[in-house]
Amino acid sequence: MIALALPAETTDEGFVAPTIEDTHYPDILPWGGEYGVWFEGGFGKQMLLVIFSVILIASFFMAASRRRQMVPGKLQFLGESAYGFVRNSIGKDIIGGRDYLKYVPWLFAAFFFVLVNNIFGAIPLLQIPTFSHPGSAYAIAAIFYILWIAIGVKKHGLRYFKLAVVPSGVPWYIMPLLIPIEIISNFLVRPVTHSLRLFATMLAGHLIITLAGSAIEYMALSGSILLQGTGVLVLGGAVAMYMLEALIMVLQAYVFTLLAAIYIEGALHADAH
Secondary structure, eight states, rough: OOGGGGEEEHHHHEOOOOGGGGGGGOOSOOGGGGGOSOOOOOEHHHHHHHHHHHHHHHHHHHHHHHHOOOOOHHHHHHHHHHIIIIIIIIIIIIIIITTTTHHHHHHHHHHHHHHHHHGGGSSSSTTOOGGHHHHHHHHHHHHHHHHHHHHHHHTTTHHHHHHHSSSSTTTTHHHHHHHHHHIIIIIIIHHHHHHHEEEHHHHHHHHHHHHHHHHHHHHTTTTOOHHHHHHHHHHHHHHHHHHHHHHHHHHHHHHHHHHHHHHHHHHHTTOOO
């Protein structure tokens, strides 16, 4: 838990809580600002972890599938179980038995990419979920936004946009009110909430753990017996919150992939809704 804490700061008034800016680690290779590039930023810890997650996921599943046997070993069994979970519990159950197979690779990649990058936040030294930065969440949500629109257009042609915003069986006099709501809901709100749900949850959990860790450090070094005793109670609550956050990290990977499958299913069967 202390490994997840930022150094506690104090002023004459006491403890100073860490801010969102404090959780953003310095860039490893800056390329903005004084370097004359058009945008600020650089290659930081978050980007490094994204690359590491891709290497980690690819290495594991390549190793699990390298020597396939009729009676799988432990590694093969684990890989097949992981793939089967996404394939059956998300792809097949949501999209349907006729169309789901071609979209399983998308869902499979999304689930484990989000899962591993979330879990980084629960590992000391790594200690940051990369989706606590908005850019990562916006990027992966944008990929699926483009994907399900492309699927709808490929399946139904330009008629898809009408199917997506004009519900069947609705009286004509309600259409002027309903169609703008459907446009906003399907093409504006949906991609925003798809990304913000992941980003906000990861950021909030990371901030809570960071705040708890910094407060515990401050209390432990305060020299006050009362504060030190309170720090023990805070530590117990922080450990419980840490375990809850680890669970939420897994659930958010599932929810993100589940919603992606729902959007794909909706694009495929827009004429049936």
